[in-house]
Amino acid sequence: MSERLQPGDVAPAFTLPDADGNEVSLAAHQGRKVIVYFYPAALTPGCTKQACDFTDNLEVLAGAGYDVIGISPDKPEKLAKFREKENLKVTLLADPDKTVLDAYGAFGEKKNYGKTYMGVIRSTVIVDEAGKVEHALYNVRATGHVAKIIKDLAI
Numbered sequence: 001m002s003e004r005l006q007p008g009d010v011a012p013a014f015t016l017p018d019a020d021g022n023e024v025s026l027a028a029h030q031g032r033k034v035i036v037y038f039y040p041a042a043l044t045p046g047c048t049k050q051a052c053d054f055t056d057n058l059e060v061l062a063g064a065g066y067d068v069i070g071i072s073p074d075k076p077e078k079l080a081k082f083r084e085k086e087n088l089k090v091t092l093l094a095d096p097d098k099t100v101l102d103a104y105g106a107f108g109e110k111k112n113y114g115k116t117y118m119g120v121i122r123s124t125v126i127v128d129e130a131g132k133v134e135h136a137l138y139n140v141r142a143t144g145h146v147a148k149i150i151k152d153l154a155i
Contacts (some may be wrong), residue, residue, distance in 0.1 A: 042082035046142035
């Protein structure tokens with residue numbers, strides 16, 4: 001399990017396929033702030049709520065200079081279904097090998113109903129224009145999270 005990121009850390013670079021199989025890299029967003037959020041699985045209730053919240057607030061976030069990228073271990077085909085079914089506007093990236101999830105500290109030990117297992121830790125990392133971590137939020141809730149980000153960033 002990797003270390004959690006702290007404000008001031010350099011955000012780990014990544015290039016992953018999006019829902020259409022196109023490569024998307026963090027470096028391509030240099031000069032813009034990026035909200036990178038990690039979620040367990042497309043087409044599940046909590047993850048759908050979170051993705052829809054980001055989509056509903058995309059204009060507000062983009063207007064304040066933020067791009068939004070969602071990353072999960074799903075394959076691009078599943079992300080495409082998720083995007084179509086829920087009419088999502090956020091960029092969804094596939095990390096089936098969990099290398100980026102791991103680099104961001106968003107994959108690790110979880111507990112549920114007394115069982116311990118390895119899984120995706122719902123997390124959000126906000127990266128500044130220079131590629132440094134501005135905020136690193138772990139174990140966030142799917143519901144109300146986007147509203148909290150907007151409030152915390154004073155957007």
